[in-house]
Amino acid sequence: xxxxxxxxxxxxxxxxxxxxxxxxxxxxxxxxxxEHRWTYYAAQGYDNREGEKIYxxxxxxxxxxxxKPYEAETVVRIINDQPxxxxxxxxxxxxxxxxxLFAKVEAVLKPLPNVILLLPSADLDESVRICxxxxxxxxxxxxxxxxxxxxxxxxxxxxxxxNGRLAKLTIYTEGKSAExxxxxxxxxxxxx
Numbered sequence: 001x002x003x004x005x006x007x008x009x010x011x012x013x014x015x016x017x018x019x020x021x022x023x024x025x026x027x028x029x030x031x032x033x034x035e036h037r038w039t040y041y042a043a044q045g046y047d048n049r050e051g052e053k054i055y056x057x058x059x060x061x062x063x064x065x066x067x068k069p070y071e072a073e074t075v076v077r078i079i080n081d082q083p084x085x086x087x088x089x090x091x092x093x094x095x096x097x098x099x100x101l102f103a104k105v106e107a108v109l110k111p112l113p114n115v116i117l118l119l120p121s122a123d124l125d126e127s128v129r130i131c132x133x134x135x136x137x138x139x140x141x142x143x144x145x146x147x148x149x150x151x152x153x154x155x156x157x158x159x160x161x162x163n164g165r166l167a168k169l170t171i172y173t174e175g176k177s178a179e180x181x182x183x184x185x186x187x188x189x190x191x192x
């Protein structure tokens with residue numbers, strides 16, 4: 001395989017778990033965008049103090065809007081830097097309101113045959129419920145309670161059309177183990 005396998009989807013859709021298993025089963029590296037994003041943002045001149053100020057004044061939604069140009073450029077750079085990897089995007093890295101930023105990401109992903117959207121269900125309301133329940137459970141293990149804005153943001157990630165437009169394949173995970181999901185994905189991968 002000479003092109004990356006890219007996993008997209010909302011928070012708590014299982015991207016990290018599935019990416020780790022795909023990496024192991026296929027014997028190729030895994031690249032977690034959220035783990036490396038700050039290095040890529042810094043290379044573009046991102047100022048953390050400015051981000052903190054925006055968050056204090058505008059909250060999470062203002063901060064995410066501020067991140068968008070950095071996210072789009074990060075996607076371009078990572079796709080070019082990781083040609084033979086399983087790449088799991090952060091939830092926001094595939095959702096854009098700005099048509100120009102979406103076009104930038106769409107252009108770099110369009111030639112890739114293995115861009116996979118993970119959702120629990122074809123019913124988007126059910127996907128929101130399941131993802132947010134999983135997200136709350138993940139955070140409760142860290143003694144963190146998500147705020148309503150973050151849960152609403154995840155609903156936006158589930159329902160926004162960007163993911164559907166970018167994906168070449170959508171996999172629904174409800175009622176399946178991570179291993180079953182990987183077993184469903186592997187035969188559908190396009191080898192190049």
